Amino acid sequence: MEIEAELKAFKARLDPQIGAYFDKAIEEASKEDAFVTDALRYGKTLMLAGGKRLRAAFMYYGYLGTGGTEEDKLLSASMSIEFIHAFLLVHDDIIDQDDMRHGVATFHRHYADIGEKLFPGKDREHFGNAIAIIMGDMLGAFGNDIIFSSQFPLEQKFQALTKLQRIVSYTVIGQARDIYMEFKGEASEAEILSMYRNKTARYTVEGSLHLGAILAGASQEILDGLSAYAIPLGIAFQIQDDILGIFGTTERLGKPVGSDIEEGKITLLVSRALRDGTGEQKKRLTEILSLGESLTEKDIEEFRELIRATGAYDGTKALALEYIEEGKQALKVLEDKLQPRAYDFLFSVAEYMMKREY
Numbered sequence: 200m201e202i203e204a205e206l207k208a209f210k211a212r213l214d215p216q217i218g219a220y221f222d223k224a225i226e227e228a229s230k231e232d233a234f235v236t237d238a239l240r241y242g243k244t245l246m247l248a249g250g251k252r253l254r255a256a257f258m259y260y261g262y263l264g265t266g267g268t269e270e271d272k273l274l275s276a277s278m279s280i281e282f283i284h285a286f287l288l289v290h291d292d293i294i295d296q297d298d299m300r301h302g303v304a305t306f307h308r309h310y311a312d313i314g315e316k317l318f319p320g321k322d323r324e325h326f327g328n329a330i331a332i333i334m335g336d337m338l339g340a341f342g343n344d345i346i347f348s349s350q351f352p353l354e355q356k357f358q359a360l361t362k363l364q365r366i367v368s369y370t371v372i373g374q375a376r377d378i379y380m381e382f383k384g385e386a387s388e389a390e391i392l393s394m395y396r397n398k399t400a401r402y403t404v405e406g407s408l409h410l411g412a413i414l415a416g417a418s419q420e421i422l423d424g425l426s427a428y429a430i431p432l433g434i435a436f437q438i439q440d441d442i443l444g445i446f447g448t449t450e451r452l453g454k455p456v457g458s459d460i461e462e463g464k465i466t467l468l469v470s471r472a473l474r475d476g477t478g479e480q481k482k483r484l485t486e487i488l489s490l491g492e493s494l495t496e497k498d499i500e501e502f503r504e505l506i507r508a509t510g511a512y513d514g515t516k517a518l519a520l521e522y523i524e525e526g527k528q529a530l531k532v533l534e535d536k537l538q539p540r541a542y543d544f545l546f547s548v549a550e551y552m553m554k555r556e557y
Contacts, residue, residue: 200547209259210252217278218247224341238334241309246285246338249301254280254407256544261411264541265421269350273414276349280407282342283363287370289335293328294378295462307331339367351414359413366406373398377464384488385473386465392434395467399440400433421536427529432549435522438515439555441466446503446512457499463488467518472511480505523552 221243228236255277262273291297292305299305304312311327318326346359376394380386386394408425417425444459445468459466469488473481487494487502506512527549534542 200543202544202547202551205544205547206251206253206256209256210250212274213252213255213277213281214247216275217281218243220278220341220345221246238310238330239337241306242285242334242338245289245300245303245306245309246281248303250281250284252281254284254403257404257407258411260541260544261408261417261425262415263411264537264545265412265415265417266538267411267415272350273411276346276351276414277411279342279345279349279363280366280410282338282345283367286335286339286342287367289331289338291374293331294374295458297458305331306334346410349414355414355416359410362406362409362413366402366410369397369401369406373402380465381463384463384465384485386470388467388470388474391465391467391470395434395437396430399437400430402433403436404433405429421533424529424533424536428526428533428545430526431522431529432526432552435519435526435552438467438519438522439552441468442512442515442519445499445506457494457496457502460488460499460502461491461494463491468506468511468515471514472506472509475511475514476505476509480509520553523549 221239225236225239225243228239258277258280259270259273263270267273288300289306292300293307297305298308307324307327307330309327310330311323314321314323314326314330343360343363346356346363349356351359373394373396376390377398380390380394405426408429409422412422412425441459441464444464444466445457447456449456469484472484476484484502484505487498487505490498527546530542530545530549537545
């Protein structure tokens with residue numbers, strides 16, 4: 200399966216349903232409050248501005264792979280994880296102080312700019328953050344509502360909603376650890392990998408696959424098998440994303456390159472460079488990480504060169520490949536238990552990740 204083409208086709212099927220869900224919410228809000236109506240319109244713009252819908256695709260194929268047959272019902276239900284994702288991203292953008300997402304202004308930045316026009320002299324940043332927090336909460340409520348209102352048996356919906364709360368809880372644990380490590384300015388490799396497991400692997404891959412499989416009535420044995428594939432793949436996904444955050448392009452990231460450096464994030468890549476570099480290299484890496492908003496393009500390029508020189512770039516890439524291979528081997532154990540089309544999708548995702556460019 201050509202995974203990029205498959206995800207593009209899947210997104211083309213799902214995005215109109217996301218748009219229609221927003222339109223209904225906008226219509227209902229228009230009867231109550233004009234400002235919230237406007238905020239929902241911006242939420243629709245932001246959510247449809249980009250994103251591969253990978254989480255929804257995992258949910259979809261988790262369902263098909265474990266015996267689910269009602270594809271249209273599941274396609275609609277798969278919007279849930281995308282709304283949960285949007286809810287988490289809106290809050291994450293506030294935490295990371297990011298101004299761009301998918302090439303457009305983040306929720307808090309958009310409403311900070313509006314606040315400056317509507318309430319000159321007032322605290323625009325607080326206004327933007329406050330509106331973004333409550334609208335993020337609304338997107339999270341939508342994510343729950345989509346499963347609650349879906350046409351699946353009540354017991355399976357209850358199990359899926361319970362799983363959804365656990366997904367968010369694990370993500371919060373990982374996010375809290377990420378914030379703590381950033382402010383502390385250091386972290387062990389074990390701490391970072393644990394954070395990746397909770398913040399990304401249990402959410403993006405395992406959680407999404409489990410949601411679909413639960414709605415298909417999958418056994419615990421199958422869920423455990425999917426976890427054995429999902430956790431290492433999700434860790435590799437986060438490792439690769441962190442590499443892209445430093446070595447990628449603005450066009451590919453949808454936000455300025457170097458934002459992770461500006462925020463002083465202690466990723467696995469950075470941790471290994473600080474561990475293996477010379478005294479001078481470590482000193483300079485630490486200095487660049489502390490520059491904040493004064494970070495320049497020249498600093499970013501120097502940071503990249505230092506990361507490569509310490510061996511962290513090659514070593515971290517190699518570790519990601521090891522995790523992907525672990526996931527592939529776990530998937531092979533499930534080959535006879537999964538529907539072939541879904542197995543092909545999951546295997547193709549792993550293969551695509553092995554060839555991912557930075």
